[in-house]
Amino acid sequence: MLNRENLVSLFDEQLASWEQAGNNYKALERVIAKEVDIDGFPFKVQFNPARIVSSAAKVDTKSIQERKCFLCSENRPAVQKGLEYIHNGDRTDIYTVLVNPFPIFPKHLTIPLLAHKDQAILGRFDAMADLASLLPDYTLFYNGPKCGASAPDHFHFQAGNRGFLPLEDCMDKLQKKEVSHYGNSIVYEVLSAINGLIIVKSSSRKELIDIFYKIYSLLEVKEGETEPMLNILCWFDKGIWTTALFVRSKHRPSHYFAEGDENILISPASVDLGGVFITPLEKDFEKISAKDIKDILNEVCISFDELEVLCRKIKLKL
């Protein structure tokens, strides 16, 4: 059963019995980080070599078809144990809470659906909100199939311990504008530092889910894609859900494909957009600047102007 106590025991047990996970969490304690200010918002850059598996993951259809799915229970290492979560008592909606063996956070979870189904948030955001309230020590996150998920073919959330992402504690350093009041919930448009960002604050599960799907229905689905390009963070504190929706325009920035000195191996996802940029290579950690981070954000998320247009539509819909 999923609860705080069992989760603490799972971590202790897995770090003791699973050598690879134990080593990677130990290595994380020695990981180096630096702070880079973007318009008054303190981004962190983390040099994390173990994350090369995710940042450089091949997620094209052919590569995915040719590998065994690492989130299906039959392919997971025997040593990896998990806690079952049955959402809303529905036996077709079962998740397994696992320790992520390639951590960014001091406590990092991967939460795959038991069934092998595509990464798509439609119909599953309510499970995200429920997991956030069930795990108040964690921030839940969702990476869309073309927005950083390294298993786009197997639905999963991730979660990391609270108090790590600058977005949680530095929300007041972002300029924001109220877009709409919906019942007791408020939707904000972010006007500085991070482009393409919508924040929803709500004390009502029902309102939050309504708002999410109303916004979702207004987002563009690009040709050949299965859903709007999105990263989502969600956490629950003192009875209030905070949800950050990053509306994306691109999967990987030009820096990822550039040759020579221009190259920066970075594949932004929820954690990077929430304020912790992950660089698996030391050369990138050394050289990445505020300008690079700004350029990357401008490339991968919609612009402030595009967000303004979207927020006008949201205002009419809510």
Ligand SMILES: [Zn+2]
């Ligand atoms: Zn699978």
